[in-house]
Amino acid sequence: MISEQVLDFLNALEKNNDRVWFQDHKTEFRTVEQEMKAVFNELFTLLKTHDDVDAVKVFRIYRDVRFSKNKVPYKTHFGGTIHRVKPQLRGGYYLHVEPDNKSFIATGFWDPNKEDLLRIRKEFEVDAQEVRDIINDSRFKSTWGTVEGDELKTAPKGFDKTHPDIDLIRKNNLFLLKNIQIRKCLRQTF
Known part of the structure; x- marks a missing residue:
């Protein structure tokens, strides 16, 4: 289960998206990050009972701002993928966790x-x-x-x-x- 702490942290990060604030709240981030990794691993285990999946990847919170006009340093969501066994199977699953009803799940072929x-x-x-x-x-x-x-x-x-x-x-x-x-x-x- 995803706790209120995860969504509260993401809400606070959206309002204070800078390196100083993030460094001051790094311990809290590590806690919610571990919780989200546990959620993705639980989802991976559940999917294994229905599909041939072989890898779960939780994306980093740090944005790549090198070529972006938007220099906000952190994502305000958690996202991750679960891949199907290759080369036999293709496609996969994605979970996006973000406050304010912006969360979604997706499945299929992306790129x-x-x-x-x-x-x-x-x-x-x-x-x-x-x-x-x-x-x-x-x-x-x-x-x-x-x-x-x-x-x-x-x-x-x-x-x-x-x-x-x-x-x-x-x-x-x-x-x-x-x-x-x-x-x-x-x-x-x-």
């Missing part, structure tokens, strides 16, 4: 390599009916909504722009995203 993206597109070109049946199911839609992801404005090279599944073929990323309320959702889950 697949060009070989995987071509394979996905070829699968859709041959037969997308199984995927269509899933994403058009009313229960599925009520839980996940629609397939998200950046897409090309036209057909990718080598694909027919009039193909009936061009909406899926044009996607560069394919994922599902669900906004969640951390306090309610994670208490029910764990």
